Amino acid sequence: MTPEQITLVQQSFSKVEPISETAAVLFYDRLFEVAPSVRAMFPEDMTEQRKKLMGMLAAVVGGLSNLESILPAASALAQRHVAYGAKAEHYPVVGATLLWTLEKGLGEAWTPELAKAWTDAYAVLSGFMISEAYGAQSQAAE
Ligand code: HEM
Numbered sequence: 001m002t003p004e005q006i007t008l009v010q011q012s013f014s015k016v017e018p019i020s021e022t023a024a025v026l027f028y029d030r031l032f033e034v035a036p037s038v039r040a041m042f043p044e045d046m047t048e049q050r051k052k053l054m055g056m057l058a059a060v061v062g063g064l065s066n067l068e069s070i071l072p073a074a075s076a077l078a079q080r081h082v083a084y085g086a087k088a089e090h091y092p093v094v095g096a097t098l099l100w101t102l103e104k105g106l107g108e109a110w111t112p113e114l115a116k117a118w119t120d121a122y123a124v125l126s127g128f129m130i131s132e133a134y135g136a137q138s139q140a141a142e
Contacts, residue, residue: 001124005117006064012114013061016105017054024050027101035093041085060125071128078129088134091126098122 001009016023028046032039042049056077063070099118103110 001064001117001120003065005120008114008117009064009121010061012102012106012109012118013058015109016102017058019105020054021050023101023105024054026104027053027097030100031094031097034097035090038090038093061121064121067124074125074128075132078133081129082133086133088130091130095119095122095126 028042028050056073059073060070099115099122102118103115106114
């Protein structure tokens with residue numbers, strides 16, 4: 001990612017943070033609509049989960065310009081996801097849902113440039129998480 005892309009991602013995320021509860025509702029509603037099979041992996045009550053997701057995204061977005069600072073937490077997150085039943089092939093649908101949510105949440109502020117910056121940011125994070133959790137081989141299969 002270029003420094004300009006990192007700034008774009010960080011500035012746009014700061015616009016989502018005030019509506020993070022709504023954004024998280026949108027995100028999970030959409031995820032369970034496009035990938036109904038993952039619903040059973042999550043708790044019935046999603047209140048805490050929504051907060052955890054947005055908190056983790058804030059930490060990752062904040063750490064983009066200093067990647068080494070977030071890699072240990074991202075690695076641990078990836079390992080916990082193995083226990084949740086997440087598979088490498090789930091990551092693309094989660095990424096697509098994240099982008100869809102940002103597009104809805106940001107409205108006119110969502111530009112092709114911003115879409116590219118978020119696509120790259122998610123690719124960096126999910127690529128790292130997949131290789132930490134399942135090894136480099138599964139990544140090649142993506
Ligand atoms: C970069 C992508 C992702 C991020 C940032 C993320 C973030 C989180 C966070 C912060 C939690 C809270 C629990 C914890 O910290 O361990 C969580 C839980 C969970 N995530 Fe993810 N996640 C991602 C991708 C995925 C994918 C691909 C799946 C696959 C379906 C998934 C399924 C789950 C499930 C099932 C839980 C646990 C619910 C529970 O039992 O409490 N996540 N995620």
